[in-house]
Amino acid sequence: MATEATRLAPGQDLLAELERLFAETGAGAGCVLACVGSLTTAVIRFANHPESTSLAGHFEIVSLTGVLSPDGAHCHIAVSDGEGGTIGGHLMLGCRVYTTAEIVVGLLPGVRFTRPFDPRTGYPELAVETMKPEEE
Incomplete structure (x- = not known):
């Protein structure tokens, strides 16, 4: 497995x-191997809900896990608020970085x-496809 790492800046x-x-x-x-950081906006789709919920405030990213494909990502996130209350679900577009998001991805x-x-x-x-060396 190869890896890629990055740090996201505020607002991304x-x-x-x-x-x-x-x-x-x-x-x-x-796949997402690790992510630590914080958000000012968390946009999450909760289990069995068709629409996402946008939360504003200051949140710590306590978990981010996911599978990455050329067709897009399928990720779940858990965030905690200033009192330690934690909430999670499907990661959606619109989650804005507060101070940082440090991410390591496995390839x-x-x-x-x-x-x-x-x-x-x-x-x-x-769907998982095994590739022949000449197809990589």
């Missing part, structure tokens, strides 16, 4: 920058992730 969009970083690698499959050789539509779930779902 966490998901947009994560997808940009991954796209620039040209990799076919990846998986020999694998390509795609997200074809799955009629059973109604969502684009992960």
Whole structure:
């Protein structure tokens, strides 16, 4: 596994920058290995809700996990507020970095992730393809 690391600056969009970083690698499959930082806006889609919720304030990123593909990222985030209350769900566009977001991404050789539509779930779902060395 190869890795890429970056630091996001105040005001940057966490998901947009994560997808940009991954796209620039040209990799076919990846995952979020680590992320620590803070947000002023957290946009999260909660379980079994069709729409996202935008939260304003100061939040610590206590967890970010996800699968990265050329078709886009599927990430979940947990953030805590100033009293330690923690909330989490699906990471959406619009999460704005407060002071920093330090991110490490793993790049998986020999694998390509795609997200074809799955009629059973109604969502684009992960498909894993093993690549031949000449296809990488």
